[in-house]
Amino acid sequence: MRKILVLFFALGLMSTAAxxxxxxxxxxxxxxxxxxxxxxNMGFHGGLYYRIDAAFLSIEPGIQYAQKxxxxxxxxxxxxxxxxxxxxxxxxxxxxxxxxxxxxxxGPQASLLVSxxxxxxxxxxTSTEPIKGYDIGAVVGIGVNLPAGFNIQGSYDLGxxxxxxxxxxxxxxxxxxxxxxxx
Numbered sequence: 625m626r627k628i629l630v631l632f633f634a635l636g637l638m639s640t641a642a643x644x645x646x647x648x649x650x651x652x653x654x655x656x657x658x659x660x661x662x663x664x665n666m667g668f669h670g671g672l673y674y675r676i677d678a679a680f681l682s683i684e685p686g687i688q689y690a691q692k693x694x695x696x697x698x699x700x701x702x703x704x705x706x707x708x709x710x711x712x713x714x715x716x717x718x719x720x721x722x723x724x725x726x727x728x729x730x731g732p733q734a735s736l737l738v739s740x741x742x743x744x745x746x747x748x749x750t751s752t753e754p755i756k757g758y759d760i761g762a763v764v765g766i767g768v769n770l771p772a773g774f775n776i777q778g779s780y781d782l783g784x785x786x787x788x789x790x791x792x793x794x795x796x797x798x799x800x801x802x803x804x805x806x807x
Contacts, residue, residue: 644677645675647675647775647805647806647807648671648673649671649672649673649777649802650669651800651801652801653690653691653800655667655691655692655798656798657789657794657795657796658795658796659794660696663696664694665692665695667692669689669690669691669713669800671686671690673685673804681719682718683716683719684719685714685715688712691710692711693707703744703746704743705744706741707741708742709739709741711735714734714735714736715731716732717731717763724769726766726767727767727769728765729767729777730762731762733762733763733781735783736757736758737755737756737759754790756785759787759795762782764779764782773805773806773807774803774805775803778799778802780797780798781798
């Protein structure tokens, strides 16, 4: 009984000290597939988040649009292949705030494929059939809180499930650099 009372007391203190805020975040990303010799594809990501701060710990669910894919040389056609896949990402991050300005974070992420564009030697394909329509992954990174509500962060997205891309076992790998603003 004593443990239950202590738990309720601790939760009550956290809820009174917790602050919540909406924010926007956007930036550049460098995406590729795992276990390939492809080149990274530069893209864009941007979206919204809702951060619940409680002392040194924050929970941050969000939703964002993200471009992923790769680039490589086409041996058969002598040109370049550029594959861009557009996803809606839904991360749920847990941030550890070590100092007032610096935090590290990690959490799961679900992604839904919304469109695809493959350019190869003047030919463009937009069918999403060659790739699985969703991705389950993880996000890790570091963030810095700046004055006036701004923040910057670097993160790495690791796809954990196979995309079954043309029946090949590959996973998304994305490095992101973002600028955010808390309202």
